[in-house]
Amino acid sequence: MEKLRTIGKAVLEPNGFFSLDQIVRRTGISRKYTTDTLVVFSKEGLIKKIRKQRKEHVPGHSAMYSLTYRVADRKALAQRIAPKLKEDTAQDKMWKVIRYLKIFTRSDLIRTAAVSRENAKWYTKMLHRAGFIRPSRSGGGPGVEWRLIRDCGPKRPYVTAKGTLMEYKAGLHRAREQ
Amino acid sequence: MKDVFVTKLKNVKKFEALIEKVNHRLTGVERMGLIFSDPGFGKTRTALHYAANNGAVMIRTKKLMTGRWLLEEIVEELGAAPAWKSKDLFAQAVQQLVARPRTIILDEIDYFTSDSKVIETMRDLHDIAHCPIVFIGMGQADKKLMRYPHLYDRFVDIVKFEKLDRTDVGQMCDELSDFRFEPDAVDRIATESQGRIREIIKTIHRAETAARTAKAKTIGAKDFK
Numbered sequence: 001m002e003k004l005r006t007i008g009k010a011v012l013e014p015n016g017f018f019s020l021d022q023i024v025r026r027t028g029i030s031r032k033y034t035t036d037t038l039v040v041f042s043k044e045g046l047i048k049k050i051r052k053q054r055k056e057h058v059p060g061h062s063a064m065y066s067l068t069y070r071v072a073d074r075k076a077l078a079q080r081i082a083p084k085l086k087e088d089t090a091q092d093k094m095w096k097v098i099r100y101l102k103i104f105t106r107s108d109l110i111r112t113a114a115v116s117r118e119n120a121k122w123y124t125k126m127l128h129r130a131g132f133i134r135p136s137r138s139g140g141g142p143g144v145e146w147r148l149i150r151d152c153g154p155k156r157p158y159v160t161a162k163g164t165l166m167e168y169k170a171g172l173h174r175a176r177e178q
Numbered sequence: 179m180k181d182v183f184v185t186k187l188k189n190v191k192k193f194e195a196l197i198e199k200v201n202h203r204l205t206g207v208e209r210m211g212l213i214f215s216d217p218g219f220g221k222t223r224t225a226l227h228y229a230a231n232n233g234a235v236m237i238r239t240k241k242l243m244t245g246r247w248l249l250e251e252i253v254e255e256l257g258a259a260p261a262w263k264s265k266d267l268f269a270q271a272v273q274q275l276v277a278r279p280r281t282i283i284l285d286e287i288d289y290f291t292s293d294s295k296v297i298e299t300m301r302d303l304h305d306i307a308h309c310p311i312v313f314i315g316m317g318q319a320d321k322k323l324m325r326y327p328h329l330y331d332r333f334v335d336i337v338k339f340e341k342l343d344r345t346d347v348g349q350m351c352d353e354l355s356d357f358r359f360e361p362d363a364v365d366r367i368a369t370e371s372q373g374r375i376r377e378i379i380k381t382i383h384r385a386e387t388a389a390r391t392a393k394a395k396t397i398g399a400k401d402f403k
Contacts (some may be wrong), residue, residue, distance in 0.1 A: 093231060096230045112183065115180070
């Protein structure tokens with residue numbers, strides 16, 4: 001899954017056409033695995049093969065082709081390579097409330113999403129660090145209003161191995177790390 | 179003040195009853211509901227509390243919204259990447275709702291009462307996907323929607339959120355405050371707040387601050403400034 005995600009990210013990076021060689025060079029993953037992955041993406045309608053040129057024949061080797069592709073559906077591809085998230089977690093509830101209210105306090109989260117104070121505190125802190133929300137005033141304290149400044153859609157940002165938050169649409173956006 | 183959602187209010191119970199009515203398993207029975215009231219009685223917060231804790235989709239409609247825009251938002255909230263064509267968008271919404279049925283809650287439905295296209299699109303979605311749809315509107319929303327008899331007939335329940343009465347205010351004081359409120363204090367809050375939740379919470383908060391300063395254990399009407 002990690003290799004597939006790497007290939008998917010490499011495919012999403014350029015805006016336009018890409019070739020098999022480019023992806024192999026960019027990812028460092030074997031040509032065979034990359035070809036298989038791109039075939040899977042093609043079958044799922046995420047990318048489209050548009051050209052198949054014959055390359056120079058190297059004596060003693062089977063014929064190699066330079067395949068050219070283009071991304072057919074960027075959003076769907078980004079969703080395909082994004083990690084699978086658990087649903088209906090406390091984070092999901094809080095994210096839903098935040099997206100709806102846009103401006104909120106921790107009390108709003110605790111009341112409406114029915115989560116603990118510690119959970120709400122941790123989540124707002126993480127979202128603030130990752131640049132998703134901004135407090136109404138610096139210094140903290142009770143009654144601080146938070147404002148959603150980066151809405152990445154209904155799928156909540158997920159916690160990476162580094163402990164930072166990352167947008168679900170991996171490859172389209174990058175996490176802001178502090 | 180405690181951060182809890184007061185579920186024992188009459189309006190919240192009415193909302194829960196409506197949700198139960200639209201989430202039935204009967205065939206041939208409609209699954210649409212309407213909630214309306216003047217502002218400040220907790221419609222949106224109650225619906226958001228339900229949506230967040232039960233996986234429902236809640237969308238705040240906008241004045242400029244078209245049928246396509248609304249479908250796009252619904253599809254996105256349902257977890258799919260919205261298609262380009264309106265036809266595909268509708269198919270996506272139906273597909274998502276059939277695969278995993280969820281309640282759709284549309285807030286501020288008053289904006290659409292003059293746009294038959296959007297209203298009829300929601301009716302189509304309900305009829306084809308058989309998904310529960312709850313409309314939330316302002317004071318006259320029921321009268322405005324009466325103009326669409328095909329839609330109005332599909333409402334299994336129409337709920338009007340009322341002003342919070344003395345019992346509700348007492349319930350809120352009990353559940354939200356760390357202090358005990360005397361009956362005369364509850365009466366005064368009920369009268370002064372005019373049954374509006376925001377006002378009630380503000381008054382409780384103010385009374386608590388005064389009681390804390392005076393190191394009192396109970397709050398009476400005389401403690402209000």
